[in-house]
Amino acid sequence: MMATSYMGKLLWVDLSAQRFRVDQTPEKLQTDFVGGKGFGAKLLYDLTRAGLDPLSPECPLMFLTGPLTATAAPSMRACVVTKSPLTGTYLDSFFGGRFGPEIKYAGYDGIIITGRAESPVYLWIHDDTVEFRSAEGIWGNNALAANDAIKNDLGEPEAMAVTIGQGGENQVRFALISCEYNRQAGRGGAGAVMGAKNLKGVAVKGTQVVNVHDLPAFKQACQQANAAIAESEVCETLTYGGTSTSIPWASLSGVLPYRNYSDQVDPKAEKLGDEAQHKHLFLGKAACFGCPIRCSQMGAVRTGKYAHLITDIVEYESAALIGSNLDIHDIRAVAHLVKLCDEYGIDSMSAGGAIGFAFEAAQKGVINAPEGIRLDFGSVEGAEYLIRSMALQEDELGRLLSQGVKHASEILGRDTEAYAMHVKGLESPAWGPRGTPGMGLAYMTADRGGCHQRGFMIGYEVGGEEYNGQPVEAHTVVGKAEILKGEQDYLAGTDALVKCDFGAFGVSAEIYARLLTAATGRRVDAGFFSELGERIWNQTRLFNLREGFRPEDDRLPRRFVEEALPSGPHKGQRISEEDMTAMRADYYQVRGWDEQGRPTEQTLKKLGL
Amino acid sequence: MSSASRQLFIKTNFDRCTGCELCQLACSERLLGGYNPHRALLQITHTCENLYHFPTVCNQCKNAYCANVCPVKAIGRDSDTSALVVDREKCVACNLCHRYCPLHIVGVDPELKKSVKCDLCGGNPLCVAACPTGALELAWCEKPAEAGEGE
Structure with missing residues (x-):
């Protein structure tokens, strides 16, 4: 057979029956839809019927690679595709890190999971073996702790894992999937779909080789791709400070959300940007698999209330939506809040949107702050309270907001819709569009x-x-x-x-x-x-x-x-x-x-x- | 040749490693003609929530346990690079080298069914060339001549 970078197989897992099967990747799917988002678009349409509840066992949760994933082609990723419990639309969510390639090293172009386990499980996929392992002891762990716990349970430090945190377990509609390591399939609630399946994690390790059709030509094309990245000024900026450099730029350009989008200029934007993050957080860099750009800046909060918190870069969307959008400008506090979202496993973008909405609703007297909590712009404690109450479903307010601002405003009424910032239920990203x-x-x-x-x-x-x-x-x-x-x-x-x-x-x-x-x-x-x-x-x-x-x-x-x-x-x-x-x-x-x-x-x- | 001896080695700089695995991709490509970082001949360990990345390469030991334990003397020193290399003709795939290597960085490949280890690519390591940050550097270790060891 002609060598190709496709593995030629899809792994189908049924959690209800605790069975799996391996099928050939359909040729027409490969020809017409190529991989990744293409596979997902076609498969989701074919595998579901109108009105399917995304949190029902039938809803497929798919981890899909593309033909260049796992090769030496620089800066490639993989994606999760399912139906969104937040929007009811098609959902794809892309993630870097190291999990995507491992799917191919285990021999598959994608993993398609349906059903619901009777009690919490995680999947252990190593080459052609698939094990359904109890996750009872891990349920309740945060997303990063669950990653460690699964590897320890398996005694496989080199396995690659995706996990959900408490947010996914509790089916928060914008729960995320945390992908090896601390890379998020963040938007749209794929983590809730996973939680509804009683699936705490998926760990994969494989020994297969990903081949290419024409190795000399492929190596040459990789060299060209690497050279093009090296010559790109934008890529250079991303290497220097990730997306944090966009914060001051977006404010100057009048597109940065400020106080639940009441404006698109933040007078204190610089406190959240690259200079502030270099000063207070950054230490080194962590690259995704096969990526020379290494946009992720790793570091730690060294001083103050949140000292010794290990943190990734507070990337643009999180810095804007948890920072300027909430009028919080201590980058260390923002790092802390974003890390909470990552650990609980909820999308920091939607969380920022929901908190901004709640702060404004509280200002207008539509919702009441619990005893001792200030729900208002600038309140770190208020944001922290809401993140926890949404993820852990601790109280009525948390349960309300965890459905997203669209549903929350529909339930609250009283013209809250006027400041519920979403399109089709997905909280607005951090680029205010008025003027563009x-x-x-x-x-x-x-x-x-x-x-x-x-x-x-x-x-x-x-x-x-x-x-x-x-x-x-x-x-x-x-x-x-x-x-x-x-x-x-x-x-x-x-x-x-x-x-x-x-x-x-x-x-x-x-x-x-x-x-x-x-x-x-x-x-x-x-x-x-x-x-x-x-x-x-x-x-x-x-x-x-x-x-x-x-x-x-x-x-x-x-x-x-x-x-x-x-x-x-x-x-x-x-x-x-x-x-x-x-x-x-x-x-x-x-x-x-x-x-x-x-x-x-x-x-x-x-x-x- | 001078009376001093020079030995090629790969210097690892964990302060610059980002864990991108481009080195492992280059290595597995040479070894297997395709890609799988687990089967590369160097390793990366990620610790402290991905804050630190430690690349590990074969030490090309002076006192090489892998060579010491090989029952068929399949592991010997290359005269040009001084790297320890496996003679695949001799190797019987017993995997004792793996068992006693302190880094477990030598061992039998599951498909090739022979022991594989870093041979410094004959003097021009592809992992070093692939590293975008200088976390892997090619270096010469220069040793003053000792009595009885000169040319």
Whole structure:
């Protein structure tokens, strides 16, 4: 058989029956959907029916690799795909670290888990052996402690593990999966799906070799990819300070969320940025598997109340949403709060959104703070209280907020919806879109709800990136749909590999095409990824349509629509109902969708769907 | 040649290691023609919640337990690099070398069914070339001539 970087097998695990089987990776799946996000989009659609409860045993939880995962191609990842208990949409969540490659070393392109164990278990997958092991003694551990506990239980320090914390056990709708090591499949609640299956962890170790089709050509393409990363200024910045450098930049550019998005400028942003983190936290670096960028800065809080806390970089989204969004500017306290989220296993982005929402609701007198707790912007203790009460489901307020701001505002009523910052239920990421309507359109149309990684339009609108050799005007809705479609398609296509967004700042489509060709023997060119991505994007749209999503769901939260920005470079800007209507219509048109946002027969035929 | 002897070795700098495993990928690629870091001939240990990464390479010991215990004398010193190398023709895959290596960094590969160990790639180690941070460096150890040991 011709050598290829695919392992050619999928591992299917049924937790209810405690059985597993190994099937060939279907050839058509490989041809049409390539891997990662592509596999997930197709499999989730085929394996589920409309209205399936994501927390039911039938819902599949999939860990999927791509054809370049586990090879020497730099900066590759893997993903989790399931149905989101937070949004009810298709959900993919990408993670770096070391777990993804191990799936392939054990011999699989992906692991697909269904069912529900009678009592807590973890899976131990070593090559072709799969064991269902009791996790009764580990249940209740935080996500990082569970990683240690599983390895100790197995006596396998070199195994790679994913785990959930208490948040996942308690099915917090934005619970995460903690991936070897302390890398999060963070958004959308995949950890709750895992918890609903009584699955505390998955540990994998494999001895298989991942081969490539043409080793000399592959080595050459890897050299080109590494050289491109080395030459990229953005990658260099990420090596220097991860995404923390974006905090001061985002405030200057008027896109940083401040006090539950009441503004997009934070006067104290610098206290959360790279200089502050270099001074107070950073010591060294930890790279994900096969990544020369090493954006993750490891360190420790050395002084003050949280001294001797080991912490990863407080990356941009967490620093913004737990920091500036809550008006908390002691980076050591922010590191502490984010670490709590990581340990409990809840998404720090959604947690920041939920806490911001709660602080504002408390200010307005809609919710009452428990005795002795101050629920208001700037309150570290208030944030800590809410993180714990959400993750551990300690009280009614915690249980309410742990459902996400969409559900919480629906339950609370009293016009709390006006400041519940989410799209389709996914708490808004840390890039305020007023002044950059293209970014707003990206949130409106992203497959998993409000997400900045499915088309980063701010790069064009305020980042100086050109489109077809021309600068892009920020404060206009005109032409944004076309640019966004290109971004979404390309990103979805390369998320099939599975690439990291940061490596992609250096590595070009041409080089990805060379890597894929050399790895698999399938000849592709630079245009391949956009074509593939368009197919994947329409496949996820079909899923969301089948779930009942309609054009009126492709919208922004009211604050972005109704409240003009009070200050900063985009002062006076908002994204009006008319703006949304115009952009939505443009977008459906460039996508080849009808007025109801449904792909036309012609579009589906063109894409082979 | 001068009367001093020079020995090639890989110096590990844990302060610069990020745990990226590019070294192990390069190593397994040379050994196996594909990728699997567990089967590479150097190791990385991650400790303290991923704060520290310790690369470990074969020490190319002067008093080499692997060679000492080999029942068929399959492990010997390369005259150019001074690395200890396995003669696969002689190796009987008993794995005693692995058992008595203090680092367990030599041993029988599950597929090749022969003992494998770092041979310094014949003098140009690929792991060193692959390391993006200088956590692995190629170095020469220079030893003054001792009585009876000169050329």
